[in-house]
Amino acid sequence: MAGLRSTPPPLDLSAVPPDVRAAVEAALAGAEVPVHRSGRALGVLTVRPAVLEGEVLEAPRLPPPQVEVPEGVLVVATAMRLSREARRRLAGSFGPGYLVLDLHEAPASTDVLLVNPVSVQLLEVLQARFPRARVVVTEIEDHELGVDYAGPVGRVLRAGASAYLPPRPVTAVADGVRAHLEGTTAPALEAAAVTRAELGSAGAG
Incomplete structure (x- = not known):
């Protein structure tokens, strides 16, 4: 057609x-x-x-x-x-x-x-x-x-x-900003800290 x-x-x-x-x-x-x-x-x-x-x-x-x-x-x-x-x-x-x-x-x-x-x-x-x-x-x-x-x-x-902070409670924002301004540590871009050992044990389960 x-x-x-x-x-x-x-x-x-x-x-x-x-x-x-x-x-x-x-x-x-x-x-x-x-x-x-x-x-x-x-x-x-x-x-x-x-x-x-x-x-x-x-x-x-x-x-x-x-x-x-x-x-x-x-x-x-x-x-x-x-x-x-x-x-x-x-x-x-x-x-x-x-x-x-x-x-x-x-x-x-x-x-x-x-x-x-x-x-x-x-x-x-x-x-x-x-x-x-x-x-x-x-x-x-x-x-x-x-x-x-x-x-x-x-x-x-x-x-x-100059920096990015992942989602966190309001009370934790200031800690992240201070750490960035003072250069004491880099803002952690993670949901939760996981070690290599914990990662391996999680995979085994």
Whole structure:
């Protein structure tokens, strides 16, 4: 019939409502999103390949490769696109007690998930895939290796802010500001202090 498109128009996620964008982002990450109309189920929305913050990643191989992890070694999965050299440098900086793998090569028993700032919906999908992993959100800026995963915190710091304090009670804000002004310690960008020993024991459970 005249007027019908042979292919659907492209979808601009920046132009859709937040709830629609969240649903599509979840589908891009590999989730199955139920589709309804007036309370009636129409089907399930699935999308490939997976997308992290606009970066198109190669779809994971199925089944995932088996990885032999030496006893006492912690597995770190990187959820951002990194070159082979960048991942080699990262692994070298971690040292012999860690095994750094790409997201698609990491086992479900991964101990640490290293991810750039992403949506809450996408983070939930990643946590479901690696239920035992502690999630560490990081911004990376390495001009030598051509890696740039900036986020809102990095942008405001580059714009002139001198420090960032993570969410904390009102009474703890002054301590963080004083520590920054006095240079006694760097503001801790963490939800809770976790030692390497605690991390290993958590993964074992």
